[in-house]
Amino acid sequence: MTSSKINKAHEPLFHLSKRDGIAFWKAWLIRIAAVALGLAVCGLVAYLFSDKLRTGKKTLEDFYYCFIKGAFGTERKLWKFLKNMAVLQCISLAVTPAFRMRFWNIGAEGQTLMGVWGAIAVAFYLGGKVPEWLLLIIMFAAALVCSAVWAVIPALFKARWNTNETLFTLMMNYVATYVVSYFLVVWVPSGSSALGKLKYGKLPPLPFGNQYLLIILISLAMTVLLYIYLRHSKHGYEISVVGESERTARYSGMNVGKVIIRTMVVSGLLCGLAGYLIGAGLDQSVNTESVGGQGFTAIMVSWLAKFNPLVMLLTAGLVSLLNSGAAQISQDLNVSGAFPDVIVGIILFFIIGSEFFINYRIVMSRKGHAGKEVLK
Amino acid sequence: MKKLFALVLALALCLSAFSFTAVAEMEDVKLGVILLHDEDSTYDLNFINGVYEAMAILGLSEDQVIMKRNIPETNECYEAALDLVDEGCTIVFANSFGHESFLLQAARECEDVQFCHATGTMAHTAGLPNFHNAFAAIYEGRYLAGIAAGMKLNELKAAGLLKGEVPMMGYVGAFTYAEVISGYTSFYLGAKSVCPDVVMKVQFTGSWYDEMEERSAATALINAGCDLISQHADSMGAPTACENAGIPNVSYNGSTVASCPNTFIVSSRINWAPYFVYICNQVAAGEAIATDWTGTIATGSVVLTDVNTAVAAPGTVEAIAETMTALQNGEIKVFDTAADAFITVGGEKLVSYIADVDTDELYTPDTEVVADGYFHESEFRSAPYFDVRIDGIELINQMY
Numbered sequence: 001m002t003s004s005k006i007n008k009a010h011e012p013l014f015h016l017s018k019r020d021g022i023a024f025w026k027a028w029l030i031r032i033a034a035v036a037l038g039l040a041v042c043g044l045v046a047y048l049f050s051d052k053l054r055t056g057k058k059t060l061e062d063f064y065y066c067f068i069k070g071a072f073g074t075e076r077k078l079w080k081f082l083k084n085m086a087v088l089q090c091i092s093l094a095v096t097p098a099f100r101m102r103f104w105n106i107g108a109e110g111q112t113l114m115g116v117w118g119a120i121a122v123a124f125y126l127g128g129k130v131p132e133w134l135l136l137i138i139m140f141a142a143a144l145v146c147s148a149v150w151a152v153i154p155a156l157f158k159a160r161w162n163t164n165e166t167l168f169t170l171m172m173n174y175v176a177t178y179v180v181s182y183f184l185v186v187w188v189p190s191g192s193s194a195l196g197k198l199k200y201g202k203l204p205p206l207p208f209g210n211q212y213l214l215i216i217l218i219s220l221a222m223t224v225l226l227y228i229y230l231r232h233s234k235h236g237y238e239i240s241v242v243g244e245s246e247r248t249a250r251y252s253g254m255n256v257g258k259v260i261i262r263t264m265v266v267s268g269l270l271c272g273l274a275g276y277l278i279g280a281g282l283d284q285s286v287n288t289e290s291v292g293g294q295g296f297t298a299i300m301v302s303w304l305a306k307f308n309p310l311v312m313l314l315t316a317g318l319v320s321l322l323n324s325g326a327a328q329i330s331q332d333l334n335v336s337g338a339f340p341d342v343i344v345g346i347i348l349f350f351i352i353g354s355e356f357f358i359n360y361r362i363v364m365s366r367k368g369h370a371g372k373e374v375l376k
Numbered sequence: 377m378k379k380l381f382a383l384v385l386a387l388a389l390c391l392s393a394f395s396f397t398a399v400a401e402m403e404d405v406k407l408g409v410i411l412l413h414d415e416d417s418t419y420d421l422n423f424i425n426g427v428y429e430a431m432a433i434l435g436l437s438e439d440q441v442i443m444k445r446n447i448p449e450t451n452e453c454y455e456a457a458l459d460l461v462d463e464g465c466t467i468v469f470a471n472s473f474g475h476e477s478f479l480l481q482a483a484r485e486c487e488d489v490q491f492c493h494a495t496g497t498m499a500h501t502a503g504l505p506n507f508h509n510a511f512a513a514i515y516e517g518r519y520l521a522g523i524a525a526g527m528k529l530n531e532l533k534a535a536g537l538l539k540g541e542v543p544m545m546g547y548v549g550a551f552t553y554a555e556v557i558s559g560y561t562s563f564y565l566g567a568k569s570v571c572p573d574v575v576m577k578v579q580f581t582g583s584w585y586d587e588m589e590e591r592s593a594a595t596a597l598i599n600a601g602c603d604l605i606s607q608h609a610d611s612m613g614a615p616t617a618c619e620n621a622g623i624p625n626v627s628y629n630g631s632t633v634a635s636c637p638n639t640f641i642v643s644s645r646i647n648w649a650p651y652f653v654y655i656c657n658q659v660a661a662g663e664a665i666a667t668d669w670t671g672t673i674a675t676g677s678v679v680l681t682d683v684n685t686a687v688a689a690p691g692t693v694e695a696i697a698e699t700m701t702a703l704q705n706g707e708i709k710v711f712d713t714a715a716d717a718f719i720t721v722g723g724e725k726l727v728s729y730i731a732d733v734d735t736d737e738l739y740t741p742d743t744e745v746v747a748d749g750y751f752h753e754s755e756f757r758s759a760p761y762f763d764v765r766i767d768g769i770e771l772i773n774q775m776y
Contacts, residue, residue: 057438074462080455181582185775190732190739191553191763194449196477196498282451287474289448330445334438337414337446 016360027358031351038350039064042343050333058333070328071321083212085313085320086219087277091291091298092305092312093219093226094270097263099299100230100307101243103158107169109295110176111150111268113288115275117180118146120198120286123279124187127200135201139280144272150176151268152261159257173295177288184287195285203280215277222270227309229266239263271295304351322347401660402434405467407441407652408460410453410479412472414445417585418629419610423471423494426648433653449474457482461489466659469652470494483507490665492655494648495555497735497759499667510651511758512671515562516703517644517678519710521626522566523699524642524683524692525604528624529571531689532603539601545576546597548607548614550584552774558753558760559608562710563626564769568718570695575768577602582775587611597772598623615640624687631681641688642696643681650676668758673704711762714749720767726751731761 043060052058071081091108098105119139126135154168184193205211230236238259242249249256278290301319305311326340333339409427413420424443431441442463444456453475460468461482469492470479476496483491483504492508493499499509529543538544545567549556564576579597581589590613594605598621606626607614612635618625619636627636627643650671658665671677683693702708713719713726720726730741733756745752745761753762765771 074459076455076458076462080459190735191551192473192555193551194474194476196474197481285450285477287449290450292448292450292452327444331442334443336416338416 011365014362014364017363019359019361022358030354030357034350034354034357035347038347041350042346045342045346046329046333046339049339050335052333052335062332063329066328066332067321067325069332070324070326073328077324079210079212081320081324082216083282084324085316086212086216087274088294088298088301088320089312089316090219090222090270090274090277091294092301092316093222093309094267094274095298096226096302096307096309096312097230097239098267099302101239101259101263103155103260103263104166105151105154105169105264105267106166106296106299107151107154107172108267108271108298109291109293110169110173111147111271112275112278112291112295113173113176113180113286114150115143115147115272116279116283116286116290117176117183117275118142118144118272119201119276119279120195120284121183123198123201123284124195127198132200136203136280139201140276143276143279144269147272147275148265148268151264151271155261155264159260180286180288180290193287195287197284201280202284203277215281218273218277222273223309223313226270230309235259235262300348300352318351319344319348401662402436402656403440405434405436405440405656405660406463406465407436407656408457408463408465408468409441409443410447410456410460410468410470410475411443411445412447412449412475413585417610418612419584420445420471422629422645423648426652429647429649430652430656433649434656436656447475449478451478453478454481457491458485461486465489467492467655469655480504480507490655490659492651492665494651495759497757500757501734505664508655508665508667508669509758510669510671511754511760512646512651512677513673513754514644514646514678515558515710515753515760515762516673517646517680518559518562519566519569519703520680520696520699521606521642521644522563522568523570523695524688525563525606525624525626526567526569526571526574527689527692527695528641528687529567529574529603533571537603539603543571543574543604544602545574546594546600546602546605547576547578548590548593548597548605548609549578549580550609550775551582552580552771554763555760556580556608557764558762560606561762561764561766561769563606564766565710565712565718568768569699572717575770577770577772579772580775581609583609585610587613590614591617594618595621600772627681633681633684637684637686639687640684642683642692645679645681646671647677647679670754670758673700709750711751711753712749713746713751719751719764721764723767726764726766729764731756731763733757733761 043063046063047053053063072078091112095105095108119142122139122142123135126138150172154165154172157163157168158165184195188195206214238254241254242256242259246256279286283290297319301312301315304315322344326344329343330337330340411420411423415421415424427441442460442465447453447456449472453470457468457479467490471494473495476493476498479491479493480498480502483506487506490506492510494510496509499507525545532538533543547560549560560578567574577597577600579593581593583589590607590609590611594614594617597605604624605614605618608628610629612632615625615627615632615636618639623639624641625636625639626641629645631643633640651669655665680696711719726746728744729746729751731743731745732739732741733743743756751762754760
């Protein structure tokens with residue numbers, strides 16, 4: 001009896017070992033299997049929680065079809081999906097340069113919100129007083145400046161006093177929210193804190209195609225530009241070196257503080273652009289929910305794409321697809337608003353989990369072999 | 377006999393023909409509902425329950441109603457409205473104040489669909505035949521709930537259980553905004569109508585839903601010597617604080633008796649089902665929907681929950697019923713400016729007030745609303761515009 005106990009203690013069923021590398025097709029097989037598994041679990045959870053599924057008013061087929069219907073069901077839905085993806089992509093691009101140098105900026109939410117606020121503040125005070133084209137340009141400049149300032153403050157502290165950028169950027173999100181709340185009180189004296197759509201400062205759509213086409217094209221252009229910036233410019237190279245090792249960067253004569261600040265300015269400018277697209281291109285208004293958590297979602301989008309702007313189109317598309325599908329599920333199955341979040345959460349859990357199996361290999365122990373050694 | 381039989385038969389045929397066509401048209405109605413949050417918010421739950429009640433009354437099938445939950449007050453509201461139009465909705469309804477300008481944008485693009493917005497203020501100036509506002513004369517409900525509060529204070533006073541010299545109520549409000557001001561003033565006036573020396577303190581939270589803030593505001597009011605608490609905010613914060621402290625509570629948006637059996641007195645709420653029934657009927661019949669619709673006690677829009685007789689003063693149920701009839705008959709007015717020592721500002725009676733009825737960018741007051749001895753609340757538009765600070769109510773803070 002005692003000996004068998006010893007056996008078990010010394011012989012785990014399996015152990016993990018880091019992979020040296022994995023074939024491209026194998027990695028994708030694991031990812032696809034993870035999504036499939038995630039979808040299967042979602043179906044099970046949906047079946048347990050939705051009356052409509054259990055009573056047979058809707059089938060599991062309807063449930064899965066929601067993911068396609070939500071994004072591509074109508075022409076309008078398709079454009080909305082592409083626009084959502086473009087805005088998310090733009091914010092994801094913004095967090096990427098900092099992440100590549102291992103500066104963990106989780107303040108994109110606040111930086112983007114300040115961009116929206118900056119643009120709307122200009123429209124609020126100058127709307128109707130200057131020509132519309134000039135207003136739009138000033139709004140754009142204001143959005144860029146506000147977001148860049150919001151991004152550069154934590155960078156300055158990091159470069160000068162080595163403060164923790166994660167906590168700092170997180171705090172700046174809350175400050176941004178309160179800045180917006182404060183100005184809503186100032187701007188809306190009736191006390192409702194709801195600033196309706198403003199009359200001036202609407203980014204005109206392109207003379208052809210859908211009203212969202214301009215936003216989509218801008219986002220695509222930024223994707224290509226950032227890819228070139230990161231891969232083929234001196235700046236991009238410096239970012240990578242600082243990310244690999246600050247000491248190496250210093251040794252090779254780089255001014256690390258300057259790189260950090262410059263990179264955060266780039267991040268801030270991209271957030272400002274996203275804020276401008278939201279403020280002038282879509283809402284013509286601002287409230288604390290204008291960015292709606294996309295600043296946080298962007299972190300995951302960027303990370304899943306391994307900080308590669310081109311791959312990010314895929315991950316931003318996936319997350320947008322899941323979100324629109326989840327909204328459709330809430331609508332078609334008539335379930336509460338938290339349920340779609342559960343669905344998206346399950347699928348993302350499986351996708352993120354699959355990265356583990358791509359990086360590590362599970363090695364099963366050979367039966368009883370090690371144990372016998374111990375006994376001898 | 378034959379004649380009579382023929383007549384009955386003809387009548388029956390007519391009726392069946394009539395009901396047949398009515399049903400056929402109701403089948404064409406499809407209602408889309410845009411909600412700011414979901415069932416977890418008492419505000420939104422009240423709308424969702426209203427939708428279900430209306431469905432039962434009208435016999436609408438599940439396919440005739442679509443609900444979109446968690447739609448923020450952004451461009452997403454506009455997109456949700458257009459998506460509902462694509463789904464074949466003939467009526468699109470949105471429930472949050474900030475949805476309005478986005479819903480209006482959708483209404484401009486889809487002339488064939490009716491857009492209805494609760495709590496909004498723009499319909500009567502927008503000039504769109506397919507855009508409508510709705511609210512309810514909830515100040516009447518609050519007034520009735522105030523009577524229950526005043527009677528409870530009288531009971532405490534008679535038993536010598538008041539904390540201070542005069543009976544004092546506390547009120548947790550969301551924002552210093554007409555809807556809230558109209559609400560707490562009517563509640564106060566209801567209490568004052570039965571308990572003339574009552575005073576009230578109001579503390580604002582600056583949020584429509586913040587359980588922690590609402591709880592601590594209620595606790596602060598209780599510690600400041602309030603004998604009874606009421607609130608205009610959407611969480612369980614204030615009722616819970618009252619239950620913990622053993623202070624009577626007059627609730628809002630629905631009964632909280634299950635969680636607060638020892639302190640809950642009564643709650644007023646807006647029942648939205650009559651409005652949903654009204655707009656569906658109008659569209660089914662091809663009739664126009666009113667630009668501004670104000671639900672009343674008579675339409676069944678202003679309702680009170682059952683009185684918790686374990687806590688309420690004896691006779692509360694009867695007193696509420698009596699006043700309800702008097703309000704319906706127009707015998708009494710909530711905002712009665714003619715009565716002595718009732719509504720005063722700086723010790724003077726209110727003889728004139730210019731309210732901001734037509735929303736403009738500068739929020740300029742534009743309409744005289746005091747006439748014939750009372751303040752004409754919710755008559756010039758459905759959303760409340762009573763924002764007078766009257767004597768007897770002390771604002772501890774202001775939150776815009």
